[in-house]
Amino acid sequence: MNKLKAMAIFVKIVDVGSLNGAADKLSMSQSSVVRALAALENELGVQLLYRTTRRLTLTEEGRDYCQRCRQILLEVEDAENALTQRQITPSGKIRITAPITFGRLHLAPIVNEFLTTFPDTDVELLLLDRIVDLIEEGMDIALRIGPLPDSTLVAKLIGNVHYKVCASPDYLQKAGIPNTPTALRTHQCIRLTALKSHAEWTFKETGKIHKIGISGRFKTNHIETALDACIQGLGFCQFLSYQVGQKIAEGKLVPVLEAFQPNPVPVNLVYSHSRLLSSRSRHFIEWATPRLKARLRLSDSEFI
Template sequence: MDKLKAMKVFVEIADMGSLTAAANSLETSLTSVVRTLAALEEHLKVRLFNRNTRQIAITDEGREYYLRCRTILAEVNDAESMLIDRQAEPLGKVTVTAPVTFGKRHVAPKINAYLNQYQKMQVNLVLLDRPVDMLSEGIDIALRIGRIGNHDLVARQLGSMRHVLCASPDFMAGQTAPEHPQDIAGQPCVHLSVLDNPEDWHFQHGIKLMSVAMQTRLITNQVDAALDACIAGVGYCRFLHYQVSDAVKRGDLQILLPDYEPHPLPVHLLYAPVKLQTKRLRSMTDWLTQSLQQDLTVISQGGKP
């Protein structure tokens, strides 16, 4: 039995969640996939999937084997890529993940320019507003905004991101702009649930921390919905700066209390150390680092009085 081939088939079944889908992805027959899986399970003396005529579900043993197979296949792919690396141009596939809005506005355009520069490269861009397990989800490079904690990954800081208070000109019409966080206490607000506690908003001035209780009018986990509500004048709202930079430039929103913003959040590129042995990943991390650092510098300087 070709163990590497069997591992690849097994991983593809787990990723696709279907024998038929795995066969299509591998451009082989369903019969071949079924036979390979059966031979692998017979060799291992363990069932990797529970399956019936309608569905297939990975077992606990299969899940553990899956993680190890992904690592082994990645190592094999990297070993081959090291030889390919001797070519002048990077070649292969890279999977990149980023938050949805930041990914659309800033990462995707950089990747498009990268692909135009390197014709032999392929990029899988996965936009998610949640942390990912890079190993189990097959992610090569992750962009994260916020604290990242302890991990075994390389963390290359690209810059930082302000956490800003905003309101629309219509909402602010007829009232004095706040000069202190207490000036907005009890006022109506739009709560973007992925960023803040809905009951209290935290501010910072130097080393002094303070919190303000707000009157929540709308709670949403979607940036666009919060933006629309804030622009419509529903209330104050807090965003990461990149989420409102365009609206601020258009005059749809204004940034308030910039001297009381919480400490900016770090922005990092994360990747596993072993991955840097390949030219394709080095080229992608270098490209994103240089281009995104420029974007973050521009964003951080905008919107201040």
């Protein structure tokens, strides 16, 4: 048995989620894929996948072995790339995840440019407003906004964004402009329930961070919906600068309490310590970093 080939087949089965799909991707017969998987399990003496008529599920041993297979296969690929100079022109698939709004506004245009510049690459961009487990969900790179408590991640800082409390000009004309964060307690505030602290907003006053409890008639888990409600005059809402910058520039929203902004929020490209970074993923990070930094600097100069 060719162990490296069997490992590659196993990883492809996991990535695609089916034996037939893996066979199609590898231009092999399904019977050959089944035999390779069976031979690998027999060699290892463990079951790697639970197989039913409807789905494949990794066993605990299979999950650990798949992670190690990815590392080994990437090391082999990098070794070959180093010999053939292929790392100069990246090729292959990169899986990236990012928050929805930031990904759509800033990361997607850079991914599109990367694909145009390097036609041998494929990118899958997964936009979700939740923390994605890079290993569990098979992602190569994540863009994270906020502190990184997970010590298993390697991070490359690309910039910062800022909190902005905003309201529509109509709402401000009707209800007045608050002079201090505590004044928000008497105003209608739109709550973003996707945030753990949606009933409190953070501010910085005389060098100290403090939280203000807010309330209002409307709450939502969706950024765009909160933006629409804010523009329509339903009250104040606290956004991150990249989410609201264009609306401020267009005059649809007005920032308030600028003197009480809390500390900036870091934006990082990250990957896992426990998953070897491929040369194509490394190339993307190095290529995308200055472009993302430039977009964030432009956003700061225009809207902050």
